[in-house]
Amino acid sequence: MQENNNWNTDLLWSTLLSMISAIVLLSITVIVYFGFRNDIDKFFNRPKYDKLELAKRTTERASIQIDEWDRVEKGIHVKTGMVYDKNFKFIKANCLSCHSSKMITQNRATRQGWHQMIRWMQKTQGLHDLGDSEVNILDYLSTHYAPKDTGRRPNLDIDAIEWYVLDLN
Numbered sequence: 001m002q003e004n005n006n007w008n009t010d011l012l013w014s015t016l017l018s019m020i021s022a023i024v025l026l027s028i029t030v031i032v033y034f035g036f037r038n039d040i041d042k043f044f045n046r047p048k049y050d051k052l053e054l055a056k057r058t059t060e061r062a063s064i065q066i067d068e069w070d071r072v073e074k075g076i077h078v079k080t081g082m083v084y085d086k087n088f089k090f091i092k093a094n095c096l097s098c099h100s101s102k103m104i105t106q107n108r109a110t111r112q113g114w115h116q117m118i119r120w121m122q123k124t125q126g127l128h129d130l131g132d133s134e135v136n137i138l139d140y141l142s143t144h145y146a147p148k149d150t151g152r153r154p155n156l157d158i159d160a161i162e163w164y165v166l167d168l169n
C-alpha cells in the first residue's frame with residue numbers, strides 16, 4: 001500500500017514538472033517570437049533577386065555613392081568640407097590622398113605661405129611635383145584659405161623685430 005502511494009506521487013510530480021517545462025518553453029518561444037517578430041518576418045519575406053537584378057542594384061548603389069562624393073551644398077563640397085569652385089578638382093586630385101581635407105581647412109596662409117607648405121611637403125613628406133596644376137592649387141588655396149582677420153594678434157614678424165641682449169648687470 002505504502003509502495004503504491006509513493007509511485008502515485010512520483011507520477012504526479014513528473015507530470016507536473018513536464019507541464020511546467022512545457023509552459024516555460026512555450027512562453028520563451030512566444031516571447032522570442034514577439035520580440036524578434038520584425039526580424040523574423042523580414043527574413044522570411046526578404047526579397048529575392050536574380051543575378052541580373054542584383055548586379056543592377058549594386059551598380060545603382062555605387063552610383064549613389066559617387067553622387068554622394070560629389071555633393072555640393074551652398075558652395076561647400078560636403079564630403080570634404082572644402083569650398084567648391086572650378087579649381088577644387090585640382091585639390092581633389094592632388095591633396096587628399098595622404099591626409100584629410102581638415103589638414104588644409106584648418107590652415108590659413110597667403111599665397112606665399114601655401115607655396116612654402118607645398119615645398120615643405122615635397123621636400124619632406126613625399127608630395128609629388130604638381131606641374132601645371134600648382135598655379136590652380138595656389139589660386140584656390142590663397143583665395144579660400146587666406147589669413148582671416150579674426151581679431152587675434154598677428155604672428156610676430158621675426159625678421160622685423162630688432163632683437164637686443166638683455167643686460168643683466
Ligand code: HEC
Binds near residue numbers: 091097103117
Ligand atoms: C604625399 C602625401 C601628401 C600629399 C599628396 C599632400 N600632403 Fe599635405 N602633408 C603631408 C604630410 C605627411 C603632412 C604632415 C602631417 C602631420 O604633420 O601629421 C602634411 C601636412 C600638410 C599641412 C599642414 C602643414 C602644417 O604646417 O601644419 C597642410 C596645410 C597640407 N599638408 C596641405 C596639403 C595640400 C594643399 C596638398 C595638395 C597640394 C597636400 N597637402 C598634399 C603629406 C601630403
